[in-house]
Amino acid sequence: GQQLNQSPQSMFIQEGEDVSMNCTSSSIFNTWLWYKQDPGEGPVLLIALYKAGELTSNGRLTAQFGITRKDSFLNISASIPSDVGIYFCAGRGGGFKTIFGAGTRLFVKA
Amino acid sequence: KAGVTQTPRYLIKTRGQQVTLSCSPISGHRSVSWYQQTPGQGLQFLFEYFSETQRNKGNFPGRFSGRQFSNSRSEMNVSTLELGDSALYLCASSLGPSGSYEQYFGPGTRLTVT
Numbered sequence: 001g002q003q004l005n006q007s008p009q010s011m012f013i014q015e016g017e018d019v020s021m022n023c024t025s026s027s028i029f030n031t032w033l034w035y036k037q038d039p040g041e042g043p044v045l046l047i048a049l050y051k052a053g054e055l056t057s058n059g060r061l062t063a064q065f066g067i068t069r070k071d072s073f074l075n076i077s078a079s080i081p082s083d084v085g086i087y088f089c090a091g092r093g094g095g096f097k098t099i100f101g102a103g104t105r106l107f108v109k110a
Numbered sequence: 111k112a113g114v115t116q117t118p119r120y121l122i123k124t125r126g127q128q129v130t131l132s133c134s135p136i137s138g139h140r141s142v143s144w145y146q147q148t149p150g151q152g153l154q155f156l157f158e159y160f161s162e163t164q165r166n167k168g169n170f171p172g173r174f175s176g177r178q179f180s181n182s183r184s185e186m187n188v189s190t191l192e193l194g195d196s197a198l199y200l201c202a203s204s205l206g207p208s209g210s211y212e213q214y215f216g217p218g219t220r221l222t223v224t
Contacts, residue, residue, distance in 0.1 A: 033212060042114070042200050042215030043153075088153065090213075097143075097166045098208045102152035 006089050006101030013079055014109050021104040022073040023089035031092040032065050032072035037103070038085045046087075047074070079108050112137065114203050114216035122222045128189040131219045135182050135203030141165075142184035143208050144176060145200040147218070153200065159184055160207050188221075196223045 006023045013019055023032070031050055035043035047058050049065035049072060056063055062075045072091075076083055089101040115134045123129050135142050143166075144156040155168040159178035176186045182203075188195055198220050202213035 035215075040218075040220075042202075042217050045212060045214060048212055092209060097155065097158060098213060100145075100153040100155075 004089060004091055004099050004101040006104055008104060009102070010105040010107070012107045012109065015079060015081060017079055019076040019079055019083070019106065020073060021087060021089075021106075022071060023091070023101045024071040025091055025099075026070070027091075027093060028069045029091035029093040030069075032063070033090040033092070033098070034061075034063050034072070034074050035088040035090065036085050037088065043086075043088055076106075079106075081108050081110050084108050114201060114214055116199075116201050116216040116219050118219060119217065120220045120222075122224065123191050124224055125191055125193060127191050128187065129191060129221060131186045131188075131199055131201075131221075133184045133186070133201030133203075133216060135184070135201075136214055139203040139205055139214075140182050141204045141207055141211070142178055142182065143202045143204070143213060144184070144186050145202065146170070147198045147200055148196075156186065156199075158208055165207060191223045193223050196221060 004023050004025050033048050034046045037043040047063040052069045054065040060077045086103040086105050088103045090098050092098045117132045141160040143158040145153040158166045162178045173189045178184045198218045200218045202215045204211040204213045
């Protein structure tokens with residue numbers, strides 16, 4: 001079945017650094033979604049991408065829908081301690097269910 | 111507009127018991143999906159309900175079941191609980207089928223099986 005490969009699994013960074021994470025798939029998706037999950041809470045939708053090549057920002061976050069429609073990346077600029085959490089990518093295609101990546105766990109050292 | 115609500119937030123059960131979790135979607139949303147999340151694991155899809163019908167099902171044993179009511183609220187039931195069922199159970203709602211609409215998650219129910 002469809003699978004998403006999300007990398008890296010975890011990241012340890014210093015406050016102020018930029019962060020980049022990505023997801024790749026063997027299948028084509030029509031939509032890419034990025035979520036953030038704080039400890040003990042449910043994931044919150046950060047950015048939704050609907051067209052190949054689309055670049056969308058939400059504050060310090062920027063995400064892009066890959067041209068091949070098989071990948072997406074998320075960048076966080078000038079990280080702060082509250083960026084700590086798990087970031088999930090999700091892909092949607094063919095009107096079927098949404099597929100989630102395994103998550104990137106981000107640690108930010110002040 | 112109120113978000114997705116899940117009750118209870120925390121639950122402790124004993125092996126062999128059964129449990130029912132509840133999810134109230136965002137007003138106007140007709141689809142509810144359930145996920146299991148364990149430490150170190152991603153989101154494992156359980157099932158999705160849309161307009162009171164199960165639309166998709168993940169690879170979980172028959173002990174896991176669900177239903178959706180006419181007001182779109184959904185319940186998930188786990189029978190004969192096992193230690194490995196300890197997890198955060200997340201509910202997500204969407205306007206329509208999750209294959210076509212963004213999902214919004216509730217805070218989850220933390221189930222501990224002892």
